[in-house]
Structure formats: C-alpha cells, structure tokens
Amino acid sequence: MRDARPWTHAALFGTLWASAEITLGTLLAAGRVPMFGTLMASFGVLCMVTARRLQPAAGATLAMGLVVMFLKVFFAGGLALGAVVGILSQALLLELAFTAARSTLPGAVIGGALALATAPLQLFLFFFLFAGGDSVAALDQALRSFAQTLGVAGPATLALLAYLVGFNLLVGGLLGAFCWRLAGRVRARVRGRV
Amino acid sequence: MRALATVLAVGAVVLAFAPFVAAPLVALAAAVAAALLVEPALLRSARTLRLLLLALLFSVLTGALIAYTGGAARGLTKGIGVFGRTAVLLILAGLASRNVNAERLLALSARLRLRRLGLVLSLALNAFPHLVEAWREAWIALAVRRFRSRPRLADLPRLAETLLAHAARVADEAAEAAALRGHSAFSAPPLKVPAAPQLVVITGRAGGGKTTALRATAAALRDRRIDVAGFLQLPIVESGVRVGFIVHDLQSGAECRLASRAAPGAGQHGTGFLFDPRGFALARRALERAPIGSVVVADEIGPVELRGGGHLPALQRAMVRARPVAVLLGVRPQLVPAFLARLAPATALVVNVDETADATAAVLAAVAPLSGQL
Numbered sequence: 001m002r003d004a005r006p007w008t009h010a011a012l013f014g015t016l017w018a019s020a021e022i023t024l025g026t027l028l029a030a031g032r033v034p035m036f037g038t039l040m041a042s043f044g045v046l047c048m049v050t051a052r053r054l055q056p057a058a059g060a061t062l063a064m065g066l067v068v069m070f071l072k073v074f075f076a077g078g079l080a081l082g083a084v085v086g087i088l089s090q091a092l093l094l095e096l097a098f099t100a101a102r103s104t105l106p107g108a109v110i111g112g113a114l115a116l117a118t119a120p121l122q123l124f125l126f127f128f129l130f131a132g133g134d135s136v137a138a139l140d141q142a143l144r145s146f147a148q149t150l151g152v153a154g155p156a157t158l159a160l161l162a163y164l165v166g167f168n169l170l171v172g173g174l175l176g177a178f179c180w181r182l183a184g185r186v187r188a189r190v191r192g193r194v
Numbered sequence: 195m196r197a198l199a200t201v202l203a204v205g206a207v208v209l210a211f212a213p214f215v216a217a218p219l220v221a222l223a224a225a226v227a228a229a230l231l232v233e234p235a236l237l238r239s240a241r242t243l244r245l246l247l248l249a250l251l252f253s254v255l256t257g258a259l260i261a262y263t264g265g266a267a268r269g270l271t272k273g274i275g276v277f278g279r280t281a282v283l284l285i286l287a288g289l290a291s292r293n294v295n296a297e298r299l300l301a302l303s304a305r306l307r308l309r310r311l312g313l314v315l316s317l318a319l320n321a322f323p324h325l326v327e328a329w330r331e332a333w334i335a336l337a338v339r340r341f342r343s344r345p346r347l348a349d350l351p352r353l354a355e356t357l358l359a360h361a362a363r364v365a366d367e368a369a370e371a372a373a374l375r376g377h378s379a380f381s382a383p384p385l386k387v388p389a390a391p392q393l394v395v396i397t398g399r400a401g402g403g404k405t406t407a408l409r410a411t412a413a414a415l416r417d418r419r420i421d422v423a424g425f426l427q428l429p430i431v432e433s434g435v436r437v438g439f440i441v442h443d444l445q446s447g448a449e450c451r452l453a454s455r456a457a458p459g460a461g462q463h464g465t466g467f468l469f470d471p472r473g474f475a476l477a478r479r480a481l482e483r484a485p486i487g488s489v490v491v492a493d494e495i496g497p498v499e500l501r502g503g504g505h506l507p508a509l510q511r512a513m514v515r516a517r518p519v520a521v522l523l524g525v526r527p528q529l530v531p532a533f534l535a536r537l538a539p540a541t542a543l544v545v546n547v548d549e550t551a552d553a554t555a556a557v558l559a560a561v562a563p564l565s566g567q568l
Contacts, residue, residue, distance in 0.1 A: 004368075004531050004532075004535060005365065005366065005531055005532070007313065008317060008365040008366070008368040008369040009361075009362065009365040011313075011314045011315070011318045011321065011365070012318075012325070012362070012364050012365040013358070013362075014314075014318055015321045015325050016325050016357060016358070016361045018318070018322065019322060019326045020329075043354075046354060047358070054362055066314075066315070067314060067315060067318045070318065071318055071322055073290065074290070074291045074319070075291075075322065127256070130276050130280060131256050131275065131276045132275075134260065134264060134268075135259070135260055135276075138262070138263040138264060139259060142262060182351060182354065182358075183358075185355055186355055186359050186362060187362075189355065190359050190362045190366075
C-alpha cells in the first residue's frame with residue numbers, strides 16, 4: 001500500500017538536510033574547515049537513514065537527493081556543482097543499498113560506507129563530468145610529478161586515494177549503524193514504542 | 195518571450211555536453227540569450243559575476259593541467275569547454291532560482307507527468323523557512339534545558355534527534371493534509387465508493403480511548419433517534435497486555451472473538467494475531483444489517499483493511515447498499531493519511547481523542563446535522 005507519507009518524509013527530511021547544507025555547509029566552506037564535506041555528508045546520511053527507517057519505500061531516498069539539489073540551487077541562487085554531484089551520488093548509493101537490503105540495518109551500514117567513500121572521489125568525478133576522462137589522467141600525472149618533486153616515490157595519487165576511500169568506508173559503515181540506532185530512537189519518539 | 199527563453203535554456207544544456215569543440219561556447223551564447231530575454235539583471239549581479247570568475251579560474255587551472263600533460267592546444271580546448279559548461283549551468287541555475295515558485299513548479303511537473311515529484315519539491319520549498327527556524331529554536335531550547343548559555347558538542351545527537359522527530363511530525367501532518375486536499379498523485383488509486391458520505395475518523399494512540407469514544411458516540415446518536423449500525427472491536431487485556439479482540443455488534447449486542455495473540459512470527463496478515471473467521475462473519479453481518487441512511491461504525495480499521503482485506507469488503511458493500519449519512523472509523527494515527535487517500539471522501543473530520551477534550555461532542559456536531567437531528 002502506497003500513501004503520501006514516504007514522499008512527504010522525503011520532502012521534509014530532504015529540506016532538513018538542505019537547510020544544514022545551505023546554512024552550516026556554507027559557513028564551514030567559507031571558514032575552510034578541514035573535511036567539512038565529510039561532515040555534511042554524515043548529516044546527509046543521518047537524514048536519509050532516518051527517513052528510510054520511518055518510511056521504507058523504494059525511491060524515497062533518491063527523491064531526497066533531488067530535493068536537496070533543488071533547494072541548494074534555489075536558495076543558494078546558483079549551482080554549487082561539486083556539492084550537487086556529491087549529494088546526488090550519495091543519495092543514489094544509499095538508495096541502491098537500501099533497496100537491495102530491503103531497508104534494513106545492513107542497508108544503512110553499506111549505504112553509509114558507500115556514501116561517505118564518495119567524498120574523496122568527488123573531485124575526480126567532477127573532473128570526469130566536466131572535462132572528460134583525460135583530465136582525470138592529467139590530474140593523476142600532475143600529482144605524481146608533484147610527489148616526485150617532493151621526493152615521495154610510488155603510486156602517490158592512487159595510494160592516497162585508496163587510503164582515504166578505505167578510511168571513509170570504515171567511518172561511513174560505523175556512521176550508518178549509528179544513524180540506524182538514532183533513527184530507531186526518533187521512530188520511538190514519534191510513533192511511540194510498539 | 196518566456197517560451198523562447200525556455201527553448202534556449204534546454205538547448206543550452208543539451209549543447210553544453212555535446213561532443214563538439216565549439217558546442218560549449220554555442221551553449222553559453224544560448225544561455226546568455228535566455229537570461230537577456232527574461233532576467234537581464236542576473237548577468238549584472240555581483241553573485242553571478244563572482245561565480246563566473248570562479249568558473250573561469252577553475253577552467254584555467256584545468257586547462258593548464260591538461261596542457262602540462264597533453265600539450266597546449268589540448269589544454270586550451272579543454273579549458274574553454276569546461277568554462278562553457280560550468281558557465282551555462284551557473285547562469286541557468288540562477289535564472290531558474292529567480293523565476294520558479296511552488297505554483298509554477300506544480301504546473302510544470304503536471305505537464306511533464308511528474309506530479310508526485312512536483313508536490314514533493316513544492317512541499318520542500320514551502321517547508322524550508324520553517325525548518326531553518328526550527329534549527330535555531332531547537333538549539334536555544336537545548337541550551338535552556340541544560341541550563342547553559344550554549345549547547346556543547348556532546349549535545350549534538352540530542353539536537354539531531356529533536357530536529358529529525360520534528361521533521362517526521364511535520365511530514366505526517368503534510369501527508370494528512372495532502373490526503374484531505376485530494377492529492378491523488380501521492381497515493382494509490384482511491385476505492386470506488388459511490389457518493390462518499392461524511393467520513394469521521396476517530397484516532398489516537400493505542401489504549402487512548404478510540405473505542406470508548408465510538409461507543410459513547412453511538413449511544414448518543416441512538417438517544418437522538420439516529421440509526422446506528424456496525425461493530426466495535428473490544429480489546430481483551432490480560433496483565434496489562436492486549437491478547438486479543440472481540441467483535442461487538444452495535445445493533446444486536448452479539449459478541450464473538452476476532453483475534454488472539456499469536457506466538458512470535460506466527461501471526462496472520464502481517465500482524466501479531468491469529469484471526470477467527472467467525473469474528474469477521476459477525477462484523478460482516480453487523481454491516482450488512484445497516485439501515486438505509488444510518489450511521490455506520492467500523493472500529494480498529496487497520497493494515498489488513500489497507501491491503502483490501504479484513505472488514506474492508508463488507509464496509510464497501512455497506513457504503514454502497516445502505517447509503518449511510520456518515521461513516522465512523524476507528525483508525526490508528528499513523529494509518530489516517532493512507533485511509534483518507536484510499537477512501538477519498540468528499541469531506542472528512544479527523545478527531546484525535548488524545549487532543550480533543552470531548553470527542554463525542556465533536557463527532558455529534560459533524561454527524562447530527564446530516565441526519566436532520568439537531
């Protein structure tokens with residue numbers, strides 16, 4: 001049975017995420033706070049996991065991503081391209097994980113891990129979308145040359161990226177589990193303990 | 195003018211990502227033309243100029259990077275392409291943000307047959323200022339409750355929980371409002387019920403007094419010589435726990451056990467209970483005997499009925515045959531929006547027994563005039 005609630009939840013939780021992105025995210029970006037992207041992505045995961053635990057409907061998580069993208073464009077008055085690519089990829093990955101795991105805890109853990117892992121990859125994804133595949137290769141080559149200039153040998157870019165992705169996967173998995181638990185508390189608070 | 199600008203904008207987006215060297219620049223020209231047609235001030239705004247400068251800087255860096263590894267000509271081509279694409283998207287996003295509101299969004303989504311997405315985005319647009327304010331209020335409330343001038347980092351999970359719960363409540367209210375306003379795009383097709391009567395939904399938390407309110411309302415209606423038919427579902431409570439339900443026929447007073455608590459995982463219809471067909475039969479007979487023009491009562495309408503089973507077929511038949519002046523349903527709060535969407539009544543009154551001091555009086559005020567029994 002479908003009713004309006006999965007979609008109104010997508011709208012409201014997406015708005016909550018967008019309000020954090022537009023106010024807090026802008027502030028953190030302006031202040032050049034390290035890893036602010038990961039911080040904002042964590043809040044996004046929290047909103048998506050909670051909405052999905054309250055209303056386990058397929059497609060609602062992706063709809064949340066569209067809501068955030070839409071509000072970011074409209075209230076920020078312009079397109080923050082990098083952030084929009086990141087938001088949509090996070091929503092898509094969580095949607096896939098939740099749909100595959102039927103909106104259960106493993107879905108939150110896998111989805112959270114994948115969503116956070118995209119944060120270090122966003123720069124490469126952005127380059128790929130707007131400047132094509134050879135720009136990514138050029139970025140890699142430039143970073144290797146820079147590393148060699150500093151005296152660092154080996155596959156600098158890929159290794160660094162792999163470490164970052166691995167770290168974010170681990171943190172994202174833990175975050176997904178924490179968000180699932182917090183979502184349970186929110187559900188008990190809203191609906192009462194059954 | 196606006197239609198031409200829309201065509202130019204769509205063309206610009208398509209061209210921006212076309213695999214031709216000159217395509218991004220042609221796309222940029224189209225985007226600028228669209229902006230000049232509907233919002234020339236946009237191109238002169240400080241924010242747009244700042245964003246365009248940033249796009250230019252990013253493009254120069256990308257071009258330089260590619261030139262370093264692939265040659266100057268390739269770097270120049272790529273740099274121009276990147277600037278064209280980013281500038282097109284920045285201009286069009288700025289243009290859209292100044293020219294789209296909730297009404298236009300709904301109209302556009304309806305034209306594109308994406309009505310549900312349009313409603314979601316419109317709701318988000320309207321809820322945004324409210325939720326931004328909610329952040330501030332929750333932050334202050336948290337500080338006040340903890341007797342501190344400002345909350346600490348350790349308070350953040352509590353703040354998040356408060357805000358998420360608030361968003362969930364607003365979402366529930368919005369769903370209820372959407373159902374009442376007949377936004378069928380949000381829900382499954384409504385049931386085919388002829389001449390939908392006045393629908394009164396009595397809701398409230400489990401054990402909050404829904405059945406008691408329905409029983410009192412039925413008695414009050416009978417006192418006013420209004421025919422009442424249907425059934426109540428009385429809980430069987432043992433040691434403070436609901437272990438089953440009894441169906442009570444409002445006209446004959448007959449009773450029969452409907453449901454008994456099942457072992458974990460052994461419940462029927464996705465519930466924790468085992469059902470007795472004799473209970474359903476008594477409820478069906480109670481509904482079948484409803485006189486024409488009476489008030490029909492059906493208590494504890496739940497997920498089984500939402501899936502089209504349980505008491506729903508008998509209730510539908512009673513609504514067709516008896517043409518009741520009003521239907522009174524006892525429904526859990528979380529299922530109210532779904533039921534309103536499914537039954538699609540012309541008018542509906544939702545009475546929450548947790549929030550209404552005299553639920554019976556509220557229902558009587560809605561139902562009695564329909565029967566000409568003021």
